[in-house]
Amino acid sequence: MLHEIARKLDQAAASATSIEQLSNTNELSLEDAYQVQKLSIDERLNRGEKLVGYKMGFTSKAKMLQMGVDDIIWGRLTDAMFIEDGGAIDLSKYVHPRAEPEIAFKLKSSLSGIVTKEQALSAVGAVAGAIEVIDSRYQNFKFSLSDVIADNCSSTGFVIGDWHEGGSDISDLSMVIDVNGEEVASGSSLDILDHPINSLVEAARCIALSGEELKAGQIILAGAATAAVALAPNQRISANIENLGSCSFSTMNK
Ligand code: OOG
Numbered sequence: 001m002l003h004e005i006a007r008k009l010d011q012a013a014a015s016a017t018s019i020e021q022l023s024n025t026n027e028l029s030l031e032d033a034y035q036v037q038k039l040s041i042d043e044r045l046n047r048g049e050k051l052v053g054y055k056m057g058f059t060s061k062a063k064m065l066q067m068g069v070d071d072i073i074w075g076r077l078t079d080a081m082f083i084e085d086g087g088a089i090d091l092s093k094y095v096h097p098r099a100e101p102e103i104a105f106k107l108k109s110s111l112s113g114i115v116t117k118e119q120a121l122s123a124v125g126a127v128a129g130a131i132e133v134i135d136s137r138y139q140n141f142k143f144s145l146s147d148v149i150a151d152n153c154s155s156t157g158f159v160i161g162d163w164h165e166g167g168s169d170i171s172d173l174s175m176v177i178d179v180n181g182e183e184v185a186s187g188s189s190l191d192i193l194d195h196p197i198n199s200l201v202e203a204a205r206c207i208a209l210s211g212e213e214l215k216a217g218q219i220i221l222a223g224a225a226t227a228a229v230a231l232a233p234n235q236r237i238s239a240n241i242e243n244l245g246s247c248s249f250s251t252m253n254k
């Protein structure tokens with residue numbers, strides 16, 4: 001049954017069509033939901049996509065409030081989700097996409113299980129400002145916690161700005177998202193679990209529960225500091241992260 005749900009979610013994502021929330025008929029346990037997520041990502045990996053990292057979700061109050069969910073979640077990132085900085089996305093490939101400002105870590109060494117903040121910091125090779133494009137495969141972008149976990153935590157795309165190597169201070173950076181040059185949402189990196197490094201500590205812990213570990217070279221998105229912004233055609237979306245710089249993409253079609 002979990003395989004069947006995984007295939008359904010994978011097909012919904014691949015064909016940009018929404019499906020009914022699973023929890024309307026059958027609420028999965030969180031463990032089963034993570035299993036469905038893994039199976040649906042396996043479908044992508046079987047088609048040749050590569051796992052490049054993980055994303056954390058609901059690590060800020062703004063996101064929890066927007067979505068009515070209040071537990072940290074995590075999902076998987078593949079190379080096919082990468083959107084080049086300054087590139088364009090075709091909205092017809094998504095159901096109802098949204099964008100949110102993030103901070104990305106690139107690891108220089110592995111992290112597994114319970115780690116301290118210091119251990120997490122010393123595994124970070126570089127940090128960058130980023131934008132995550134999320135797209136729920138559920139109708140009206142509505143879901144329960146287990147629904148969204150099964151749906152790979154709405155992952156669909158990510159843009160990464162310039163990488164900054166070494167010990168950049170990321171404790172309290174303003175994070176702003178603009179649409180066509182107008183600010184639409186703003187927050188601080190402080191809003192991400194009091195410090196984005198805590199998100200990496202959580203990532204190592206949560207992912208170990210599924211028998212995986214964070215590896216050198218992988219990218220981890222710490223979670224959005226602001227509510228996500230709905231996308232429409234002919235927009236230029238840019239995120240400006242203090243000290244880390246900006247990154248952007250534009251939208252076409254639909
Ligand atoms: C779930 C994904 C949450 C974040 O940064 O908090 C997330 C959603 O909002 O659909 O990516």
Ligand code: MG
Nearest residue numbers: 100132223224
């Ligand atoms: Mg996100």
